[in-house]
Amino acid sequence: xxxxxxxxxxxxxxxxxxxxxxxxxxxxxxxxxxxxxxxxxxxxxxxxxxxxxxxxxxxxxxxxxxxxxxxxxxxxxxxxxxxxxxxxxxxxxxxxxxxxxxxxxxxxxxxxxxxxxxxxxxxxxxxxxxxxxxxxxxxxxxxxxxxxxxxxxxxxxxxxxxxxxxxxxxxxxxxxxxxxxxxxxxxxxxxxxxxxxxx
Amino acid sequence: xxxxxxxxxxxxxxxxxxxxxxxxxxxxxxxxxxxxxxxxxxxxxxxxxxxxxxxxxxxxxxxxxxxxxxxxxxxxxxxxxxxxxxxxxxxxxxxxxxxxxxxxxxxxxxxxxxxxxxxxxxxxxxxxxxxxxxxxxxxxxxxxxxxxxxxxxxxxxxxxxxxxxxxxxxxxxxx
Numbered sequence: 001x002x003x004x005x006x007x008x009x010x011x012x013x014x015x016x017x018x019x020x021x022x023x024x025x026x027x028x029x030x031x032x033x034x035x036x037x038x039x040x041x042x043x044x045x046x047x048x049x050x051x052x053x054x055x056x057x058x059x060x061x062x063x064x065x066x067x068x069x070x071x072x073x074x075x076x077x078x079x080x081x082x083x084x085x086x087x088x089x090x091x092x093x094x095x096x097x098x099x100x101x102x103x104x105x106x107x108x109x110x111x112x113x114x115x116x117x118x119x120x121x122x123x124x125x126x127x128x129x130x131x132x133x134x135x136x137x138x139x140x141x142x143x144x145x146x147x148x149x150x151x152x153x154x155x156x157x158x159x160x161x162x163x164x165x166x167x168x169x170x171x172x173x174x175x176x177x178x179x180x181x182x183x184x185x186x187x188x189x190x191x192x193x194x195x196x197x198x199x
Numbered sequence: 200x201x202x203x204x205x206x207x208x209x210x211x212x213x214x215x216x217x218x219x220x221x222x223x224x225x226x227x228x229x230x231x232x233x234x235x236x237x238x239x240x241x242x243x244x245x246x247x248x249x250x251x252x253x254x255x256x257x258x259x260x261x262x263x264x265x266x267x268x269x270x271x272x273x274x275x276x277x278x279x280x281x282x283x284x285x286x287x288x289x290x291x292x293x294x295x296x297x298x299x300x301x302x303x304x305x306x307x308x309x310x311x312x313x314x315x316x317x318x319x320x321x322x323x324x325x326x327x328x329x330x331x332x333x334x335x336x337x338x339x340x341x342x343x344x345x346x347x348x349x350x351x352x353x354x355x356x357x358x359x360x361x362x363x364x365x366x367x368x369x370x371x372x373x374x
Contacts (some may be wrong), residue, residue, distance in 0.1 A: 003359040005367060006313060009306040010332040015221035030209070030246045033239070099268040100261055102246040103326070106268040125242060147213025194271060197323040198346050 022150065045089055055132070057126040059139065070142040074135035081131050082195045104198050111191040129144030129169045136165055207250045212245065216262050219333070220245075223266040226317045226329045227273070228313065237273050260280070263335075263343045267326045316365045320358065328358050357367045 055078040097109035121126075140158060180181030224238045244265050251262075252261060313332070317325045323344070330340050337348040344351070 003363050006309065006362060007332050007334070009309040010313060011334065013310050014218065015225065016218040019221065021217070023213070026213070026242070027206060027209070029239070030242055033243045034246060045201065050253070091356055097268070097272075098251070099244040099265050099272075100251060101268070102264065103267050103271065103323070103343060104345030106264075107271065125247070144271065180262060197321055198344065199343075 038182075044075070049082050049085050052078050052085065055135070056082060062104060062139075067116065068142060070138050072077060074139050077131045077135040077138075081128055084127055088120070104195070107191055107195050107198070114184055114188045114191060119182050121184065123182045124176045125173055129173060133165075133169065136162075200250050205246075208249050209246055212262060213242070214260065216259065219259065219262055220266050222329055222333065223263075223270055223326075225314050226271040226325055227322070229318055237270060237345070240273055241266050241269045257339075257342075260339055260342050263330065267343065267368075270326075271322055312366055313362070316362055319365070320361070324354065324358050324361075327354055328362060331355055331359070 011186045059071045059078065059155035063069065063075060067080045092113065095109060096113060099106060101109075140162065144155075144158065220238060220241050224234045224241065228234045228237050245262065248261070248265050317328050320328060326344070327340060330343065335343075337351050340351050341348045
């Protein structure tokens with residue numbers, strides 16, 4: 001059988017006759033999906049920035065209450081992390097793939113986005129964890145320096161808190177690296193293969 | 200663009216080009232669940248794309264772009280974004296042919312086998328095969344994919360041979 005025969009058989013099909021669509025329900029569904037999509041994006045952004053915002057507020061309040069500049073420094077570091085995340089998100093929104101562009105441009109944009117996401121997660125220690133660690137260290141050192149009497153209980157508590165923070169940060173770091181290995185690296189390879197097949 | 204205009208365009212595209220979208224969906228996914236999922240994703244992207252649509256652009260090219268780009272980004276088993284899974288469509292996804300076609304049943308089997316063969320191709324080749332079977336010109340394909348017509352020609356020669364070869368054994372018993 002030649003390709004022309006296949007094409008004739010293909011063009012004789014009428015796939016639209018196979019589907020019965022309730023048009024009003026479809027429109028309602030598409031609108032709801034659109035709202036749901038943007039709401040998911042919004043709450044994801046809020047979730048990611050909320051830790052930095054919470055810590056900024058917390059240390060600002062401590063700084064104001066104790067009139068201590070190191071707490072304001074901690075608040076400033078946390079605010080910096082939050083601003084970095086917001087600026088990065090805004091910059092990424094400008095370069096996100098448009099589904100009405102050519103396949104090549106869409107793949108290029110998707111690959112750039114995934115590569116950037118990999119870079120962010122691989123370097124999460126430097127732009128997220130380290131600043132928060134520094135802020136925690138400043139805060140703890142300041143509190144220890146200003147203790148009037150040595151309190152064994154408080155010292156043990158501080159050590160336990162430091163251990164807990166270290167464990168939490170390690171968990172966050174590993175979570176990010178696992179996301180890169182399980183989700184983003186395969187996606188990048190897939191996009192690279194698709195782009196290679198267009199070259 | 201007002202909400203009413205957007206809705207009117209969407210309804211018209213949907214009525215006129217649903218067949219095109221279903222072909223892409225069936226060429227990229229095998230199970231009814233995946234087909235439903237991908238079709239809804241394509242329709243969502245199509246709805247989102249309407250405000251940036253300019254009338255000088257060709258509608259079929261636009262819809263092919265949205266459909267293929269969505270199909271390339273779509274991944275099986277990925278958690279669905281949708282809140283609701285209320286089905287707006289009732290499917291009978293076995294291929295049906297125009298009543299005027301003489302050898303309706305054998306041709307129907309050929310189309311079924313063609314879909315299966317297309318799904319076996321690499322994604323970009325599958326998109327080219329779908330457009331070629333639909334009778335798009337090289338220029339139109341180049342506008343959808345963003346690659347040169349020469350390259351499309353080279354690729355299609357290989358894809359046509361591959362499909363004919365794959366379907367050779369399968370269609371021998373049909374006619």
